[in-house]
Amino acid sequence: xxxxxxxxxATLKLKLESRGAHLTQQRAAxxxxxxxxxxxxxxxxxxxxxxxxxxxxxxxxVYKNLEALVNCGAVSKLSYGDAAARYDIRTDHHYHTxxxxxxxxxxxxxxxxxxxxxxxxxxxxxxxxxxxxxLLGYCRDCRQ
Numbered sequence: 001x002x003x004x005x006x007x008x009x010a011t012l013k014l015k016l017e018s019r020g021a022h023l024t025q026q027r028a029a030x031x032x033x034x035x036x037x038x039x040x041x042x043x044x045x046x047x048x049x050x051x052x053x054x055x056x057x058x059x060x061x062v063y064k065n066l067e068a069l070v071n072c073g074a075v076s077k078l079s080y081g082d083a084a085a086r087y088d089i090r091t092d093h094h095y096h097t098x099x100x101x102x103x104x105x106x107x108x109x110x111x112x113x114x115x116x117x118x119x120x121x122x123x124x125x126x127x128x129x130x131x132x133x134x135l136l137g138y139c140r141d142c143r144q
Contacts, residue, residue: 015072029053030065040086040105095133101142
């Protein structure tokens with residue numbers, strides 16, 4: 001393990017412990033997988049990947065560990081309507097692209113300034129608490 005990985009592990013351990021949880025082999029494997037992928041996988045995708053390293057892990061254990069990582073602020077859970085939740089290693093406020101074919105999501109590098117938000121006008125009396133930007137379309141694989 002290099003020093004960057006040690007630092008990530010120590011930071012993750014502190015976040016978990018601040019919420020009364022522990023860094024387990026399963027949580028570390030789930031977090032490591034999320035750290036290595038560019039898209040935002042579903043719990044099932046995480047399960048299939050982590051199962052290659054930890055063959056005895058169950059889907060329920062993956063769900064529990066994902067929720068522990070979300071609860072301690074190490075991972076973001078992205079829920080959009082009826083679609084399966086997806087998990088993102090980034091916890092900062094940022095935007096996404098989502099493929100309408102396969103459902104995969106990726107980070108969108110875009111900066112919205114105060115002028116951009118002034119163009120969005122909700123109905124009268126609506127109190128905005130947060131916002132998200134999501135571009136919908138088809139990824140390279142689904143366009144073929």
